[in-house]
Amino acid sequence: MDPAKLRAVYKDLHRHPELSFHEHRTAGIAAAWLRENAYEVIEGLGGTGVAGVLRRGSGPTVWLRADMDALPVTEETGLPYASTVDGVSHACGHDMHVTWLMGATAELAAAQDRQGTVVAVFQPAEELARGAQAMIDDGLADRVPRPEIVLGQHVAPLPAGSIGLTPGPMWAASDSLRVTIHGQGGHGSRPETTIDPVVIAAATVLRLQTIVAREIATTETAVLTVGAVQAGTKHNIIPDSATLLLNIRTYDLGVRTRVLAAITRIVAAEAAAAGAPREPTIVIEESAPTLTNDVPATDRTRPALESVVGAARVLNPGPLPSSEDVGILASATGAPITYWLLGGADPAPFAAATTIPEFLEAAGKIPSNHSPHYHPIPDPTIEVGVAALTAAAREWLDPST
Known part of the structure; x- marks a missing residue:
């Protein structure tokens, strides 16, 4: 050649x-x-x-x-x-x-x-x-x-x-998820009339970091990354929804299953705690074994x-x-x-x-x-x-x- x-x-x-x-x-x-x-x-x-x-x-x-x-x-x-x-x-x-x-x-x-x-x-x-x-x-x-x-x-x-x-x-196995948090939008000067999905998203991002830190044993391996937070169009408008783009990496199928279940649990709980009008939507967009x-x-x-x-x-x-x-x-x-x-x-x-x-x-x-x-x-x-x-x-x- x-x-x-x-x-x-x-x-x-x-x-x-x-x-x-x-x-x-x-x-x-x-x-x-x-x-x-x-x-x-x-x-x-x-x-x-x-x-x-x-x-x-x-x-x-x-x-x-x-x-x-x-x-x-x-x-x-x-x-x-x-x-x-x-x-x-x-x-x-x-x-x-x-x-x-x-x-x-x-x-x-x-x-x-x-x-x-x-x-x-x-x-x-x-x-x-x-x-x-x-x-x-x-x-x-x-x-x-x-x-x-x-x-x-x-x-x-x-x-x-x-x-x-x-x-x-x-x-590692890789799973990329799109999480859509549904709120109730309104004017930024009257947040009491809204259910702010940005606040829910912020609380969710922090809580998701506890999955690896507190639910995965030190003898196991997982990585959870929030790669994007997307919400809103203007300074004084509270939007109707917020989107999180997540990626997880695991080697063991059991660990993967637990991480995905924890994500579902935490996202739903944070939305429920804020009184969201409906449950968040979670879609696995990309997955490699x-x-x-x-x-x-x-x-x-x-x-x-x-x-x-x-x-x-x-x-x-x-x-x-x-x-x-x-x-x-x-x-x-x-x-x-x-x-x-x-x-x-x-x-x-x-x-x-x-x-x-x-x-x-x-x-x-x-x-x-x-x-x-x-x-x-x-x-x-x-x-x-x-x-x-x-x-x-x-x-x-x-x-x-």
Whole structure:
């Protein structure tokens, strides 16, 4: 695979980011690439998703997945190949993921020493936690061979040339909720004639913070964030309603259930205490399950990754609170999954780090995914990512006889 060609692809994708379920240009580039490399291609899966199938005799089927969507973030990197789309950028690095998968599909198509089936999955709308399910609902698992393993990787603010691989729970479940508190509006000079939803919202925000602090054991993990409070239009008008946007992260289904129940209880109680005319409305708008790496599959994949970067550079960062919907592809097909982080940052800030906590501390001091300043360095990130994904896939395919 020509490294210069992949660098050009990456920079082109970076310049032209597309939001969730609008990845038409990116999907077209992926589909054309797959056809050039002799893959059967299915387009329009789950909206803009693309699947490519390479059949090489009998043997296992390996799914390789990359997400394609960008974020509504204005890029501030100053790169010569920065986003040309106002208010949209690849601040999460999905352009790198697409580049990696394109490179790996070319490498696997060119190789003659493995047999089995490779399925390349270019997925839309990971940022909405809806793209994987959309592809499954559109028949992905029936239109391509079912996998023995699902593999994937995510670029991270770790030194380029390093890999983060965690057996078992790796990333948290994520639930995003819209809470609408119903009040009774009126003139700001006569609050006694109203039921002020802003006051109810303020009390609710504070009370919600007691869920993790007072209802979740120190041996368990949960994060609850109120990301937005929306109410009113003018200084002297008490509005009819207020909206809270919440996000929770959990690793354990039981903890998730308790947190969601506590949110419902507290929101309803605060509204009732204020005499709200009706109960609040709670809607889960986005949801991604815990990403749990299959332990035997991860143990099997590890040597392949070590062969690319060296054993000392394959680290176990432990469970992290980020979230991903790639696990849906595995659970929907009954296949194990192995997913890992791959460093894309300048190694210099990490030079003095010798332990995993020191690595994570160094990572916290540089721009991370979703920052307007975030961007992986193309070299050697592209080369290492292609090699890692290719090596992992080859481990699961059979040697040619």
